[in-house]
Amino acid sequence: MDDTFLEMADVLAEGGFVPVALGSFVAHHSLMTNVAAGRPDADDLAAVRALAAQVVEKLAHVDGAEAARVAAVPGNRPYRAFGGVAFKPEVNAGACTACGLCARACPTGAITIADAAATDAGLCVSCFRCVAVCPEGARSIGGGAELQAARDAFAQRCAARQESWFSL
Ligand code: SF4
Ligand code: SF4
Known part of the structure; x- marks a missing residue:
C-alpha cells in the first residue's frame, strides 16, 4: 500500500477532516482480475463491521475529534512516485x-x-x-496476450491470501 494511508490522511486534513481510524480491506484487483477474486468476502465484511463498531465506541469515549485522531498513519513523505501502468483502456x-x-x-x-x-x-x-x-x-x-501474461505473473506473486486489517 506504500504511502496510500499517509496521502489519504493528508488530503482529508486539507479538507478539514480528522482521521480517527484507518483500515485496509481486500477487494479483487481491477486489472488483474484473477487476483483476490471473490473479495471482499464474509471475513472482509466482518472486518469492516468491526472497524465501524470500534470507531463508534472510540468516538463515544474520547473527548473531541483531535483527541480521537488515529495514533500513527503509516507512510513516508515525499510519497513514492507513481511509476505508471502499461495497460490503458x-x-x-x-x-x-x-x-x-x-x-x-x-x-x-x-x-x-x-x-x-x-x-x-x-x-x-x-x-x-x-x-x-x-x-x-x-x-x-x-491488452491481449501481454495482459494475460502479466495477470499470470502477478497472480503467482500474490498467491498467498492477504487479510483485511484496521487500526485506531
Ligand atoms: S461515453 Fe461512451 S465509452 Fe463512456 S460510458 Fe458512455 S458509452 Fe461508454
Ligand atoms: S481513463 Fe484510466 S483513470 Fe480514468 S477511469 Fe478509465 S482506467 Fe481509470
Missing part, C-alpha cells in the same frame, strides 16, 4: 453513445465529456472504473 468508438458516464466516473479527469471516446494516457492510472461503468461495453481492458 481501449475504446470501441462505434459502440460509444457519448453518454459521458465514464468521464464523470474517471477519478483523474483522463476522459472528457466532450470526447468520451478518447483517453488521456498521461492522466490515466489504469483503474478501469470507466470499463466497469460503461453501459454499452464500449470500453475494455484490452
Whole structure:
C-alpha cells in the first residue's frame, strides 16, 4: 500500500477532516482480475463491521475529534512516485453513445465529456472504473496476450491470501 494511508490522511486534513481510524480491506484487483477474486468476502465484511463498531465506541469515549485522531498513519513523505501502468483502456468508438458516464466516473479527469471516446494516457492510472461503468461495453481492458501474461505473473506473486486489517 506504500504511502496510500499517509496521502489519504493528508488530503482529508486539507479538507478539514480528522482521521480517527484507518483500515485496509481486500477487494479483487481491477486489472488483474484473477487476483483476490471473490473479495471482499464474509471475513472482509466482518472486518469492516468491526472497524465501524470500534470507531463508534472510540468516538463515544474520547473527548473531541483531535483527541480521537488515529495514533500513527503509516507512510513516508515525499510519497513514492507513481511509476505508471502499461495497460490503458481501449475504446470501441462505434459502440460509444457519448453518454459521458465514464468521464464523470474517471477519478483523474483522463476522459472528457466532450470526447468520451478518447483517453488521456498521461492522466490515466489504469483503474478501469470507466470499463466497469460503461453501459454499452464500449470500453475494455484490452491488452491481449501481454495482459494475460502479466495477470499470470502477478497472480503467482500474490498467491498467498492477504487479510483485511484496521487500526485506531
Ligand atoms: S482506467 Fe481509470 S483513470 Fe484510466 S481513463 Fe478509465 S477511469 Fe480514468
Ligand atoms: S460510458 Fe461508454 S458509452 Fe458512455 S461515453 Fe463512456 S465509452 Fe461512451
